[in-house]
Amino acid sequence: MQDKEFDDRIKYALSNYPSAVPADMWDRITAKKKRRRFGFLLFLLPGILLVGAGAMYYFTQNGDTARKRNLLNENDAIKPSVNTDRTQLSNDNAIAPAEIKTNLQETAAGTLSSNKKIKTANTRNKKKKARTASAHPSSLQTDAGAANIAVATSPNDKISDSTKISTPATEDHKTVKPGSTSTQEITPTEAADEKFALELFVSPQAPFNHISADDKTYQQALQSAGSMQLSYTAGARISYAITKKLFVKIGAQYSQLNEKIDYKDSQGNSFQSMNHYKTVSVPLLISYRIITTENFRLHATTGTVLNIVSRYQGIIPSAFGQPIDLQTHDVYNKNVSASFYLSVDISRKMNRRNDLFIEPWFSYRLKNMVNSNYSFDQRIHSMGLSLGWRYRLFRNNDHQF
Amino acid sequence: MTEKEIITGCIKKNAVCQRLLFDQYSRKLMTLCLRYARTAPDAEDMLQESFIKIFSAIHQYRFEGSFEGWIKRVTVSVCLRKLQESKIRFDDVSALESTKHALHPDVIDSLSEKELMQLISSMPDGYRVVFNLSVMEGYTHDEIAALLNIEAVTSRSQLMKARRWLQKKILANQKITVKHAG
Numbered sequence: 001m002q003d004k005e006f007d008d009r010i011k012y013a014l015s016n017y018p019s020a021v022p023a024d025m026w027d028r029i030t031a032k033k034k035r036r037r038f039g040f041l042l043f044l045l046p047g048i049l050l051v052g053a054g055a056m057y058y059f060t061q062n063g064d065t066a067r068k069r070n071l072l073n074e075n076d077a078i079k080p081s082v083n084t085d086r087t088q089l090s091n092d093n094a095i096a097p098a099e100i101k102t103n104l105q106e107t108a109a110g111t112l113s114s115n116k117k118i119k120t121a122n123t124r125n126k127k128k129k130a131r132t133a134s135a136h137p138s139s140l141q142t143d144a145g146a147a148n149i150a151v152a153t154s155p156n157d158k159i160s161d162s163t164k165i166s167t168p169a170t171e172d173h174k175t176v177k178p179g180s181t182s183t184q185e186i187t188p189t190e191a192a193d194e195k196f197a198l199e200l201f202v203s204p205q206a207p208f209n210h211i212s213a214d215d216k217t218y219q220q221a222l223q224s225a226g227s228m229q230l231s232y233t234a235g236a237r238i239s240y241a242i243t244k245k246l247f248v249k250i251g252a253q254y255s256q257l258n259e260k261i262d263y264k265d266s267q268g269n270s271f272q273s274m275n276h277y278k279t280v281s282v283p284l285l286i287s288y289r290i291i292t293t294e295n296f297r298l299h300a301t302t303g304t305v306l307n308i309v310s311r312y313q314g315i316i317p318s319a320f321g322q323p324i325d326l327q328t329h330d331v332y333n334k335n336v337s338a339s340f341y342l343s344v345d346i347s348r349k350m351n352r353r354n355d356l357f358i359e360p361w362f363s364y365r366l367k368n369m370v371n372s373n374y375s376f377d378q379r380i381h382s383m384g385l386s387l388g389w390r391y392r393l394f395r396n397n398d399h400q401f
Numbered sequence: 402m403t404e405k406e407i408i409t410g411c412i413k414k415n416a417v418c419q420r421l422l423f424d425q426y427s428r429k430l431m432t433l434c435l436r437y438a439r440t441a442p443d444a445e446d447m448l449q450e451s452f453i454k455i456f457s458a459i460h461q462y463r464f465e466g467s468f469e470g471w472i473k474r475v476t477v478s479v480c481l482r483k484l485q486e487s488k489i490r491f492d493d494v495s496a497l498e499s500t501k502h503a504l505h506p507d508v509i510d511s512l513s514e515k516e517l518m519q520l521i522s523s524m525p526d527g528y529r530v531v532f533n534l535s536v537m538e539g540y541t542h543d544e545i546a547a548l549l550n551i552e553a554v555t556s557r558s559q560l561m562k563a564r565r566w567l568q569k570k571i572l573a574n575q576k577i578t579v580k581h582a583g
């Protein structure tokens with residue numbers, strides 16, 4: 001037999017060979033399709049972390065021009081003489097009460113004579129600063145609100161300035177004494193520090209199930225079959241300061257809601273399951289700083305958490321009591337739309353770069369999550385307590401004054 | 402529902418149309434996968450991957466040429482990728498395979514489809530893949546060489562050896578059958 005004939009006979013013999021396909025093949029295909037779609041979106045989370053890490057590297061290595069600009073403005077305001085003592089300025093959070101009395105006499109020829117009487121408490125550095133300030137009275141005016149300046153001008157083109165400057169509890173760069181708890185302004189330096197920040201958080205949460213159905217018996221069966229369990233959310237956000245007090249935040253978060261199912265059908269068969277509702281979402285938040293102290297910040301945050309994809313595992317009872325497998329039946333929508341988010345965030349400043357924060361929050365699901373083919377509505381709202389770390393993204397060499 | 406409507410539905414990710422497409426072609430594609438796979442579970446994995454690939458790439462089908470030909474090509478590419486994950490070896494199994502065996506045409510007809518499938522599945526990887534691509538799918542040696550990243554001459558020699566291997570096995574099978582009958 002020739003090769004060609006052999007090939008043809010083999011091909012013909014197998015041309016209509018019907019192989020048996022496993023009965024669950026379709027379910028396996030649909031399950032794997034879902035897993036792939038979900039798995040792809042799970043890359044969002046490490047993606048955001050990578051972007052965050054990249055941004056962190058960029059800001060620590062390449063610098064922040066906005067911050068530099070702020071520093072320049074700051075230096076202009078406190079005059080060049082202060083530059084020699086910048087370390088002192090930045091490190092001293094408080095200067096003891098000082099009273100400065102200055103008499104300035106300026107002749108018609110433009111000569112300037114000044115009698116300075118400076119009373120300061122304690123340190124030489126503070127005296128130095130006060131002397132510098134008296135030599136440049138205009139610079140002190142930049143510390144508006146901190147100094148009271150009285151000016152008396154004599155006639156005959158002779159300018160006689162009698163300036164009395166008192167600086168009660170002078171605050172260097174408008175910061176307060178350590179331990180102070182009063183509200184205060186944010187300095188340009190701090191504002192530049194807080195321009196970008198990366199936030200990582202994890203949150204235990206308590207979900208609340210809201211179920212309704214036209215068939216009240218079925219509604220009751222669903223409600224009694226399930227009890228929500230302790231659940232969790234974890235995620236990462238990038239925070240951007242629009243102003244000194246207003247921030248926008250975007251990120252990615254993963255949530256797993258747990259529900260224990262335990263019920264019996266009409267024939268007494270018992271069904272038990274731990275259902276998992278897994279979601280990947282993108283929070284779009286706006287945050288307002290309410291209180292600022294030396295070490296603490298209080299923000300109110302609101303916005304929406306947009307669900308990107310959801311995946312469900314477990315069972316729920318059908319209207320006839322039979323268990324419906326959530327993996328093989330599209331009971332719930334893949335995308336359950338948005339949730340309204342509200343939180344208060346209290347953060348403790350650990351150092352210039354790092355904060356720790358706790359954030360009690362509430363999330364209200366805006367839309368029914370059940371597929372329209374099923375005869376009930378369900379929304380799962382949640383409240384939780386995020387514990388997080390905020391890392392400010394600015395370059396290191398801004399510390400080198 | 403016509404085939405075009407089913408395909409159009411699948412492009413729109415309609416689950417009903419996807420199921421219809423699966424029902425229509427799953428058995429044929431399972432046969433194809435069994436020919437390439439070493440074991441039945443491997444073939445099932447290939448079939449599963451193939452349908453996922455078909456559903457995700459079906460928008461690339463331009464309604465030109467046979468749709469069955471298109472999905473078979475997709476399935477073959479999935480099978481080859483799966484096999485290449487564990488490296489297909491194109492080595493000589495035995496020098497005896499170069500010897501031509503005298504085989505009567507009726508011998509092949511006497512084998513059941515299942516027996517023939519089992520023989521093909523038990524072929525060494527390189528033989529089986531080239532034999533399937535050339536004899537069953539009708540690819541040229543140049544096409545096979547491009548698909549498998551080998552030389553065309555390697556493809557030719559693997560095909561020749563695959564034929565001899567199969568003929569030898571069929572003869573051996575026939576002898577056993579005759580022995581049992583005797």
